[in-house]
Amino acid sequence: MDFKQIEYFIAVAERRSFSRAAEALNVSQPALSRQVGLLEADLGQHLLYRNGRGVEPTEAGLRFIEHAQGLLALAQRAREDLRSMRDTPSGKVVIGLPPRVALVLTPLLVATFRQALPAASIAIAEGLSTQVREWLLTGRVDLALLYDPPPAPQLAYESLFSEDLVLAAAPSSIYRLPRQVKIEDLARYPLIMPSHPHALRSLMTRVCRAQGVQLDVVAEVDAVHTIVELASQGHACAVLPRSAVQGPHAERRFDVATLIAPRVTNDLVLALPRQRHATRLADATADLVRGLDLAPLFATETTAALKAGKKRRLE
Numbered sequence: 001m002d003f004k005q006i007e008y009f010i011a012v013a014e015r016r017s018f019s020r021a022a023e024a025l026n027v028s029q030p031a032l033s034r035q036v037g038l039l040e041a042d043l044g045q046h047l048l049y050r051n052g053r054g055v056e057p058t059e060a061g062l063r064f065i066e067h068a069q070g071l072l073a074l075a076q077r078a079r080e081d082l083r084s085m086r087d088t089p090s091g092k093v094v095i096g097l098p099p100r101v102a103l104v105l106t107p108l109l110v111a112t113f114r115q116a117l118p119a120a121s122i123a124i125a126e127g128l129s130t131q132v133r134e135w136l137l138t139g140r141v142d143l144a145l146l147y148d149p150p151p152a153p154q155l156a157y158e159s160l161f162s163e164d165l166v167l168a169a170a171p172s173s174i175y176r177l178p179r180q181v182k183i184e185d186l187a188r189y190p191l192i193m194p195s196h197p198h199a200l201r202s203l204m205t206r207v208c209r210a211q212g213v214q215l216d217v218v219a220e221v222d223a224v225h226t227i228v229e230l231a232s233q234g235h236a237c238a239v240l241p242r243s244a245v246q247g248p249h250a251e252r253r254f255d256v257a258t259l260i261a262p263r264v265t266n267d268l269v270l271a272l273p274r275q276r277h278a279t280r281l282a283d284a285t286a287d288l289v290r291g292l293d294l295a296p297l298f299a300t301e302t303t304a305a306l307k308a309g310k311k312r313r314l315e
Contacts, residue, residue: 003075005039006068008032009047013065017054070139077142081279089281090119095289096132096144097124098199100224100244101268104297105145112288120281128222129199136271142282144271145289147199157269161294165204165264168245168254173234177257183211184261190236192227195220200266204239207264241266243298268294 011021012032022029040047047061057065080091097105106124113122125135129146136144137154149157167189169175175189186208193215194201208215218236221227224244231238231245232254238245245254270289272278278286 001039001042003072005035005042006071008035009039009061010065010068010072012036012048012055013057013061015054016056020054066138073139077139077279080281081277088119089117089279089284091279091281092121092123093143093279093281093285094123094125094141095285096135096141096146097126098129098132098145098147099126100241101145101147102126105292105294108292108297109289112292113285116288117281117284122285130197133271136273139273139276142278143273143286143289146269146271148203148267149199149269149271150202154273154275156272156274158272158290159267159269160290161268161298162265163298164242165200165239165259165266166242166245167237167257167259168231168240169237170232170234171253171255173237175237175255177237177255179257180260181257182261183207183259183264184213186239186259187213187216190216190218192219192221192230192236192238193217194222194224194227198222200224200239200241203264203266207262211262241298268298 008021008025008027011025012018015021015024018029018032018036022032025032036048043060043064045060045064046058047064048055049058076092095109102124109124110122113120125132125141127135129149132141132144133146133149133152133155135141137152145160146157149155167177167181167186169177169189181189193204196202196205204215219230221230224240227238227240228244230236231240239259242256245256270286272286
């Protein structure tokens with residue numbers, strides 16, 4: 001097995017065609033077929049099967065794609081790391097962001113990156129925090145911003161921003177909210193919540209289990225903006241970060257109650273791999289993220305203060 005064979009296989013699997021892959025790689029189709037065949041012989045598995053429209057990955061092929069992408073990413077990082085030893089950081093860095101963070105942070109992050117690192121490029125990979133965390137562990141992204149991730153010995157976390165979770169309801173709904181709601185009283189309200197293992201749902205499950213509270217979840221929706229839409233129409237209440245319903249990017253007004261006893265906060269952390277050597281570009285990008293002013297993007301007057309200059313490393 002060599003990297004050329006892996007690259008050829010990925011090209012065929014992505015394009016579902018030997019001819020299209022050969023054209024993209026600028027190699028002959030027989031040479032491409034031979035290299036993929038040698039890879040299959042080495043692995044002792046059929047990775048592709050032919051159909052009337054081209055080729056499709058087999059079950060073994062789909063599993064190998066995950067390993068292959070990680071191997072190619074590691075090889076690319078090795079090239080970029082050695083290249084960066086002789087000049088300013090260059091190459092490509094991939095940062096994973098949850099959708100709500102990507103929506104408000106990407107313009108500022110890309111502008112700052114282009115100014116500070118003009119010889120490099122940046123890619124934004126969007127996914128739920130649990131998904132982005134797996135990408136970081138497998139090497140598909142170089143660094144990530146995550147909401148309330150579980151501890152992991154392979155990852156180092158630095159808290160960047162923290163805000164209250166609140167109970168939100170549309171003013172036109174039948175649910176009249178006080179200014180504060182205790183966790184023990186949360187069971188009285190029908191809720192729209194993300195499904196497990198969404199970070200917000202996992203956080204609320206841990207808090208409520210400790211208080212002996214069973215939430216009344218009437219609908220499960222993973223996208224925060226969709227939860228906001230449904231709650232704004234009065235279908236049910238929602239537990240959300242305060243900035244999602246009161247911040248500068250909130251499009252609708254809500255009646256909002258702060259969750260207390262205990263107070264619950266949504267923590268955004270910078271996640272970095274401990275056991276994988278970071279390139280100079282990844283380190284420089286992490287420093288850029290640490291220096292961003294997140295408060296105007298997420299904060300409201302009652303949001304917990306940005307921990308600027310006081311970032312703590314979480315174990």
